[in-house]
Each structure stands twice: as C-alpha cells, then as structure tokens.
Amino acid sequence: MSETEMKLVVVGAGGRMGQTLIRTVHGMDGVRLHAAVERPGSPFIGRDAGELAGLGAVGIPVTNEPLAAFLHADGVLDFTAPAGTVEFAGLAAQARIVHVIGTTGCSADDEAKIRAAARHARIVKSGNMSLGVNLMGVLTEKAARALAPAHWDIEILEMHHKHKVDAPSGTALLLGEAAAKGRGIDLKDHSVRVRDGHTGARPQGTIGFATLRGGSVIGEHSVMLAGEGEMVTLSHSATDRSIFARGAVTAALWARDQKPGFYCMLDVLGLN
Numbered sequence: 001m002s003e004t005e006m007k008l009v010v011v012g013a014g015g016r017m018g019q020t021l022i023r024t025v026h027g028m029d030g031v032r033l034h035a036a037v038e039r040p041g042s043p044f045i046g047r048d049a050g051e052l053a054g055l056g057a058v059g060i061p062v063t064n065e066p067l068a069a070f071l072h073a074d075g076v077l078d079f080t081a082p083a084g085t086v087e088f089a090g091l092a093a094q095a096r097i098v099h100v101i102g103t104t105g106c107s108a109d110d111e112a113k114i115r116a117a118a119r120h121a122r123i124v125k126s127g128n129m130s131l132g133v134n135l136m137g138v139l140t141e142k143a144a145r146a147l148a149p150a151h152w153d154i155e156i157l158e159m160h161h162k163h164k165v166d167a168p169s170g171t172a173l174l175l176g177e178a179a180a181k182g183r184g185i186d187l188k189d190h191s192v193r194v195r196d197g198h199t200g201a202r203p204q205g206t207i208g209f210a211t212l213r214g215g216s217v218i219g220e221h222s223v224m225l226a227g228e229g230e231m232v233t234l235s236h237s238a239t240d241r242s243i244f245a246r247g248a249v250t251a252a253l254w255a256r257d258q259k260p261g262f263y264c265m266l267d268v269l270g271l272n
C-alpha cells in the first residue's frame, strides 16, 4: 500500500453504482478504498464492502457515519440521491476533500447548496462521467451551432432501466445544455419536457426531450437534429456501468491537484 495512493470513500456503497465503484477502485492504480458508507437502517451496514461488491473480503465494513469516514480520506465518490449528496457536499467541505458527484435529479436549491460547499471542497459534478458521453456533448454543441442558421429541430431521446427515479436523465439534460450552448440560448426557456394530447405544431427553436424506462437498460441516449428531408443522429450506448466508475475515479485523481471549486467532466477530460 503506497502513501501516495488516494484514499477514497464510496457512499451509497450497496447501490448499483456503489458496488461498481468498489470494484473499480479495487482494480485501478493510484487509489484505494478507505471506507464505504450507507444510510442508517440500511441492511448493508456492518457487511464487508468487498463481499458486497463480489470481490471477497477487503476488511472494510460498511458504516453509517459519513463524517468519521471522510475525516482521514482524500475524496468521496457519490452516486446516491439528491438529499444525501447535499449532505455529503457539506461534510466534504468540512473535511476539505474531493467530492465527485454523479447523482442526478438535483433541484436548483440542491445545486446552490452544492456550489456553496465548493468554496471549501473540490467538487466535480456531471450527469455522466463517461468519456463517450462527454465527447458526444462536445459534438452536440458543434452540430447545434453549425445547424442553427438552418433552423434544424433538436430532440433528445433517452432510455434507462425500470428502477431509475428521475427524468429526463442527467445525461439528457447535459446534452440539452450542450445543444442550447451551441445555439446561444438558455435551455430552461426553450426545453419541451412533456408532450401529450393536442399539442399544436412544434415551436421553432425548442429542444425536446423524450424518456423511456424499462428492463435493465444501463443508458441509451440520442440527439436527433432534424432538418427538411434529412436528419443527423448522435448516439451513445452504455453497456457496462464501469465506464461511469472509471470516469469518477479519474475525476477524483484530477481534482486532488485542483483548488477548491466546482468542476465538470469536461474540465477533467480537457474538453472544455
């Protein structure tokens, strides 16, 4: 075990991403699992984090005490739920450590609290931590900019597993923000998130979202740019959650050398 290895805490350790993160930290150089956290009352408390993730015992029992876990750590990997993420951002600020946030579905109020915590913590937050989706964001921005004068329509389609609780996905919103940036407009004033009944014709300049849920789909996203008689589609398929976990660990290692502040994956990947 090296002294320079970054000591990481996985919060939401029993979740789909929590277990993937534990396996990924175990398999990557330069990092090691320092603690694993779940909420009080969780059936996972006290279980060995490695056994939970299918690795065999690693000697780290899951705890429900995040502050104690953060105090001697270098960073936190957080794919949980908005209320937990806001709490963990405050604790990461107290501990002056890195907080990598993959949690989606945060409200504007949650975002403001997370940004306030970034005065003391080094926070990296993204609706999608994969290299492929962040590249797709850059391509979407470029395509939207190039096609704006021709008034092509932009629609964003996503599909996820049946357990997902927020919509549109964080990725769909990230891609929508990229399209809006390319067009030089504010997404919140131009997005159409629901269509039902007699909607009337599509208002020009809007960015539409459509959401599908079912089965075990990890994450499918398409940006459709539709003109008269032709269409360009950019798409991304996630076939393994380790793409998000590897991105999160890469973000933690990058943020270790940054000043306190709020960053995104484009900063980490040098795509900004």
Ligand SMILES: NC(=O)C1=CN([C@@H]2O[C@H](COP(=O)(O)OP(=O)(O)OC[C@H]3O[C@@H](n4cnc5c(N)ncnc54)[C@H](OP(=O)(O)O)[C@@H]3O)[C@@H](O)[C@H]2O)C=CC1
Binding pocket: 011, 012, 013, 014, 015, 016, 017, 018, 037, 038, 039, 042, 079, 080, 081, 083, 084, 085, 101, 102, 103, 104, 105, 126, 127, 128, 129, 130, 170, 244
């Ligand atoms: N940015 C990205 O690249 C990605 C983001 N995500 C996002 O990550 C989040 C989690 O996804 P997923 O792993 O599928 O969800 P899961 O429901 O499988 O896992 C979430 C885990 O976090 C736990 N949790 C929730 N609140 C707290 C808290 N306050 N303290 C401690 N533990 C807590 C849950 O416990 P309990 O069950 O008891 O509530 C659960 O074990 C979602 O917001 C999802 O959209 C997912 C993949 C990629």
Ligand SMILES: O=C(O)C1=N[C@H](C(=O)O)C[C@H](O)C1
Binding pocket: 104, 127, 128, 160, 164, 168, 169, 170, 171, 172, 218, 219, 220, 238
């Ligand atoms: O909940 C998920 O599973 C995922 N959530 C993220 C999102 O909301 O975009 C990222 C990924 O698509 C998986």
